[in-house]
C-alpha cells in the first residue's frame with residue numbers, strides 16, 4: 001500500500017505542473033515560434049518600393065529589343081569561330097555592331113559607359129584538335145562610387161546550329177545560326193538594360209555595373225569564364241554574376257503558352273558544408289524573387305533552387321564556381337525544336353516578354369547596385385540564460401550600411417518569415433530557437449536599398 005502511494009505521488013505532481021503550465025501558456029509563450037506558426041511565403045519581406053526604379057521600368061522598349069535582335073540575326077551566324085573580317089556576316093561584324101551600339105548609348109549619357117572588348121586566346125577543349133580561339137566579349141562599364149565592387153549581368157551573343165548532326169556540328173562556322181532566342185533575346189535584354197540604366201543613372205550607382213555580351217558560350221562558357229576569372233584576379237568583390245539566356249520564347253513544343261512567368265536558377269554552394277540552402281546564389285535568388293514581387297506583381301518569378309535546367313549550362317556558372325552569387329534567368333517554356341537550329345527565328349521571339357525579363361533585370365540591378373555589401377560573416381551563439389530559447393547573432397559590419405535587418409525562416413521554407421530592424425550595433429539577441437531555423441543578416445543603405453543576406457553559418461560556443 002505504501003509502495004503504491006509512492007508511485008502515484010510523482011504522477012499526480014506532474015499532472016498538476018503540466019496543467020498549470022497549460023493554464024499559463026499564453027503569457028509564458030515566446031513572442032515568436034516560427035516552427036509552430038503558420039508559414040508565410042511572401043518574398044517581399046521588408047523590401048520597400050523605390051519609385052525611381054519603378055518609373056525606370058517603363059523605359060524598357062519591346063521595339064528596341066526587337067531592333068537589336070533583328071540586327072544580330074542579320075549577321076547570319078555568330079559562331080565564335082566564324083568570319084571576323086566581313087562587315088556583314090559572322091561574329092566579328094556582330095561584335096563591332098554591339099560595340100557601336102553601346103558606344104552610342106554612352107554618347108547619350110555624356111560618356112557614362114566605358115565600352116571595351118575583353119579578348120583572350122582560349123583553347124577549345126571540346127574540339128578534337130584543341131584549337132586556340134580568340135574569344136572576345138563586349139563590355140559596357142557603368143562606374144560606381146565604390147569601384148572595388150562590381151555587379152555583372154550578361155547574355156551571350158554567339159550562336160550555333162549544334163543540336164543535330166553529331167558532335168562536330170558544334171563547330172559548323174558557316175551555316176546560318178540565327179540564334180534569335182538563344183541568345184539574341186538575352187543579348188538584346190542586356191543591351192537595352194545598359195541603355196536604360198545609363199540614361200537613368202548617368203552618374204553611376206554605388207557599385208560598378210558591367211553589362212557583358214559574351215562570346216564562346218556554345219563552345220563551353222568560354223567568354224564568361226574569362227571574365228569571371230579576370231575580375232577575380234583583379235581583386236574585385238563580385239556582387240552578382242547573372243545571365244539572361246533564352247528569355248524570349250512563350251510557346252512550348254506542345255502548344256502551351258506562358259508569357260507571365262520567368263524562371264530563375266539559383267544554385268546551392270560549391271563547398272562541402274552539408275547545408276545546401278545557405279549559398280550566396282540562393283540569397284541572390286531570394287532577392288530577385290523579391291524584386292519581382294515588389295516591382296512586377298503581375299509577372300511571376302519562379303525560383304528554382306538548382307544550378308541550371310537538367311543537362312544544360314549557362315554563363316552564370318563560372319561566377320558560381322568562384323564563389324560569387326550567381327543566377328540565370330530563362331523563359332518559363334522552352335522549345336527545343338528551335339534551340340541551336342536554323343529555326344531559332346526572330347518571328348518566334350515575343351519581345352513584350354523579353355521586355356518583362358529586362359524590367360526584372362533592371363529592378364534587380366538598380367536596387368542591388370545601390371545597396372551596401374552584405375556582412376562578410378554572420379555567427380551565432382546559444383544563449384545560456386534562456387536555455388537556448390534565444391540566440392545571440394553577431395555579424396561583421398558592412399561598408400556604407402546605415403543599419404541592418406535580421407531575417408529568420410524555418411528550414412523548410414524557401415524565403416524569410418521575420419524581419420527585425422537593428423540599428424547602431426552588429427549583434428542581436430534573437431528570440432528564436434535556432435536549431436530549427438535559419439537566420440541571416442542583410443545591410444540597408446541610407447536610401448533604403450537592401451543587400452542580399454548572409455546566412456549565419458559560423459557557430460561559436
Ligand SMILES: [Zn+2]
Nearest residue numbers: 182183245246
Ligand atoms: Zn544560350
